[in-house]
Amino acid sequence: MAFAERWHPETSSFHLPHGEITITLDDVACLLHIPIKGTFLGHDRLTKKEAREALIVELGAGPEDALEEVERTRSVYASSSYTYVVYMRYLSDITHFHEYNWGAATLANNYYRFGEGCWILQHFPMIIGWGEVPGYTKAMPCARVYILFSGNQVSDPYKHSFDCMAAEDIRYNRYATHRETVAWDDVALYSGWLAASSTIDVCYLPERVMR
Numbered sequence: 001m002a003f004a005e006r007w008h009p010e011t012s013s014f015h016l017p018h019g020e021i022t023i024t025l026d027d028v029a030c031l032l033h034i035p036i037k038g039t040f041l042g043h044d045r046l047t048k049k050e051a052r053e054a055l056i057v058e059l060g061a062g063p064e065d066a067l068e069e070v071e072r073t074r075s076v077y078a079s080s081s082y083t084y085v086v087y088m089r090y091l092s093d094i095t096h097f098h099e100y101n102w103g104a105a106t107l108a109n110n111y112y113r114f115g116e117g118c119w120i121l122q123h124f125p126m127i128i129g130w131g132e133v134p135g136y137t138k139a140m141p142c143a144r145v146y147i148l149f150s151g152n153q154v155s156d157p158y159k160h161s162f163d164c165m166a167a168e169d170i171r172y173n174r175y176a177t178h179r180e181t182v183a184w185d186d187v188a189l190y191s192g193w194l195a196a197s198s199t200i201d202v203c204y205l206p207e208r209v210m211r
Contacts, residue, residue, distance in 0.1 A: 002158035003120060012111050012203050018167040022209050023110060023119050026188040028103040030175040031118050031143040036103030037187055040195040043086050051085045058088040086197070107204070108196035118143035122174045126161060138181055142174075 006014045013022035025036040046054065048070050055066035090100060121130055122142060131147045175182070188206065195201040 002162055005159075006162065009111070009202070011205060011208060013205070013208055016162060017165055018170075020209050021123070021170065022206070023107060024188050024206050024209075025103055025107060025190070025204075026175065026184065027119055027122070028107050029185065029188070030178050030182045031122065031141055032103070032106065033141040033182065034102045034106060035098065036101065036185060038099050038101035038104075040101055041090070041105045042195065042198050043089065044198050046086050054085045054088055058085075058092060104194045105196040108194040108200055108202045111194075111202040111204075112196070112200050118146055121146050123171050124169070125171055126169060138178060142178060 003014060006016060008015055011020065011022075013020040028034065029036050052063075052066045052070050055061040055069060056063060061069070090097060132145050133147055136145045189210070191205055191207055192203075193201050194204045
């Protein structure tokens, strides 16, 4: 909540006392190890009928189970994993799966429905309530290093910290030791629109925050 209150969708960035900061395609590549190049996802929203058919075709669900799932969730996602059914269509031909820009789709969805705890911990080490995963190696995605402890739902202490924050409190170059695993890609400097579907597109303006 402390971060969400500082999010400005018109610039896709957080406005903090010292300036702006945002999640970049380089963050996505290093944190999650998913591609940030390729074809943007361009699917439309599914109707409940189409979602039911997708559950039957892609997951092998029975007609009655598929109907019950769609009616129970009252939406077009599989509730057990909270995954939108429409994305299953990209798995129907696995040979083309790598051609899509999953990094851009992830970032666009993240901008659209903000919430990326591992990014916050990477760049704001003063955040308390987390530990490191035993056995973490640099071959793993950076997001896997963190264990969140209970109590992080309390936002007031964080609001005060952000209000008093100085530029030196932020760690910008957090992936220098991870470059042997994920090399820097100039595509992270792209400026324009990112798409996660035909209905979700967001502005991506790294030039506002790159240092």
